[in-house]
Amino acid sequence: MDSQPGPDDLVDALVRSAFATMAALSKIGAANDLSLTQLRAFGILRDRRLRMTELADFLGLEKSTLSGLIDRAEKRGLAQRAPSATDGRAVDVFLTPRGRQLAELAHERLAQELSPLTSGLTPAGQRRLQVLLERMLDGGPGPEGG
Amino acid sequence: MDSQPGPDDLVDALVRSAFATMAALSKIGAANDLSLTQLRAFGILRDRRLRMTELADFLGLEKSTLSGLIDRAEKRGLAQRAPSATDGRAVDVFLTPRGRQLAELAHERLAQELSPLTSGLTPAGQRRLQVLLERMLDGGPGPEGG
DNA sequence: TATTGTTATACTCTATAACTATA
DNA sequence: TATAGTTATAGAGTATAACAATA
Numbered sequence: 001m002d003s004q005p006g007p008d009d010l011v012d013a014l015v016r017s018a019f020a021t022m023a024a025l026s027k028i029g030a031a032n033d034l035s036l037t038q039l040r041a042f043g044i045l046r047d048r049r050l051r052m053t054e055l056a057d058f059l060g061l062e063k064s065t066l067s068g069l070i071d072r073a074e075k076r077g078l079a080q081r082a083p084s085a086t087d088g089r090a091v092d093v094f095l096t097p098r099g100r101q102l103a104e105l106a107h108e109r110l111a112q113e114l115s116p117l118t119s120g121l122t123p124a125g126q127r128r129l130q131v132l133l134e135r136m137l138d139g140g141p142g143p144e145g146g
Numbered sequence: 147m148d149s150q151p152g153p154d155d156l157v158d159a160l161v162r163s164a165f166a167t168m169a170a171l172s173k174i175g176a177a178n179d180l181s182l183t184q185l186r187a188f189g190i191l192r193d194r195r196l197r198m199t200e201l202a203d204f205l206g207l208e209k210s211t212l213s214g215l216i217d218r219a220e221k222r223g224l225a226q227r228a229p230s231a232t233d234g235r236a237v238d239v240f241l242t243p244r245g246r247q248l249a250e251l252a253h254e255r256l257a258q259e260l261s262p263l264t265s266g267l268t269p270a271g272q273r274r275l276q277v278l279l280e281r282m283l284d285g286g287p288g289p290e291g292g
Numbered sequence: 293t294a295t296t297g298t299t300a301t302a303c304t305c306t307a308t309a310a311c312t313a314t315a
Numbered sequence: 316t317a318t319a320g321t322t323a324t325a326g327a328g329t330a331t332a333a334c335a336a337t338a
Contacts, residue, residue: 009276010264010272010273010275010276010279011256011257011260011264013275013276013279013280013283014163014167014260014263014264014279015167015171015256016279016283017160017163017164017167017279017282017283018163018164018165018167018168018171020283021160021161021163021164022164022168025161025164035304035305037304037305037306038304040165043161051319051320052319052320052321053318053319053320060169061305061306061307062306062307062308063319063320063321064306064307064308064309064320064321064322064323065305065306065307066320067320067321067322068304068305068306068321069304069305069306071321072304084319087314087315087318087319088313088314088315088319089313089314089315089318089319089320090314090318090319090320091319091320091321110157110161111157114157114160116285117282117283117285118156118157118160118282120281120282120283120284120285121278121281121282125278125281125282126156127156128274128278129156129159129275129278129279129282130155130156130159132267132271132274132275132278133156133159133160133162133163133275134159135266135267135271136163136263136264136266136267136271136275137159137162137163137166137263137266138266139262139266181327181328183327183328183329197296197297198296198297198298199295199296199297207328207329207330208329208330208331209296209297209298210297210298210299210300210329210330210331210332211328211329211330212297213297213298213299214298214327214328214329215327215328217298218327230296233295233296233337233338234296234336234337234338235295235296235297235336235337235338236295236296236297236337237296237297237298293338294337294338295336295337295338296335296336296337296338297334297335297336297337298333298334298335298336299332299333299334299335300331300332300333300334301330301331301332301333302329302330302331303328303329303330304327304328304329304330305326305327305328305329306325306326306327306328307324307325307326308323308324308325309322309323309324310321310322310323310324311320311321311322311323312319312320312321312322313318313319313320313321314317314318314319314320315316315317315318315319
């Protein structure tokens with residue numbers, strides 16, 4: 001059958017899902033005085049130590065933007081800078097213990113905050129959704145045997 | 147701690163998907179000099195005329211924030227204000243023809259912009275993803291008969 | 293008094309451009 | 316010269332508080 005419902009409906013569903021997810025993220029961020037961007041940066045830095053430029057690339061930001069963002073986090077004792085061991089120009093960024101604790105907390109809270117949504121699906125449905133999203137995001141069409 | 151694959155990974159996938167969708171929205175906005183918030187406001191105003199407070203509530207913003215946002219849109223000839231016919235205190239907001247045209251264009255562009263993602267799935271996969279997302283968003287667990 | 297909206301103020305986020313230091 | 320990062324500057328988004336006009 002070639003009368004597809006079309007991508008439009010999927011797009012709408014993606015947009016709705018995105019706003020719902022962002023709302024949860026914003027709520028958690030607000031509760032901890034973290035912007036959405038900071039929250040995202042913290043999520044990335046949770047288990048990594050990156051150079052400023054690397055983190056800026058991850059976030060899709062200019063390095064100057066990241067400078068300010070890390071400035072503010074550093075002032076609050078959540079992140080820290082240190083000169084790179086291998087490149088005299090580079091600066092590593094990483095979370096302080098307090099920052100990491102906050103990142104972990106936020107990560108846990110996010111699952112809680114989204115659980116009203118995710119629990120609308122059975123465990124099998126959750127797994128399938130996850131697989132489909134990852135397949136979509138990672139670009140591979142792959143086999144349909146899901 | 148038995149770090150289960152559980153809902154955590156789904157949460158990550160949802161977050162990634164949300165950021166990807168938001169990136170598409172931002173890109174479309176940027177191409178038309180509209181912020182994400184403005185884009186959202188335009189989407190809401192596409193077929194409606196609202197009072198400032200109503201629109202602020204829709205967007206989850208303070209009225210003062212909306213004042214500035216509409217100021218800028220009005221300066222560009224995309225939105226317009228008019229006194230409410232029924233309440234001397236209230237102000238209606240609506241899109242100008244140019245603003246409405248822009249809103250329609252953005253709506254179309256979004257599907258195009260997301261197509262690199264959505265086309266990573268087969269039509270069947272797209273349909274299944276859509277169904278799962280809607281089921282999740284609308285809360286009903288429903289049958290699992292994939 | 294309560295509500296609607298604007299203005300004043302302040303802070304964050306963001307980018308561009310100019311700059312310093314290192315490679 | 317090229318790269319890594321910061322600083323200066325500017326504009327948008329955001330909220331709180333103070334205010335004017337209307338209900």
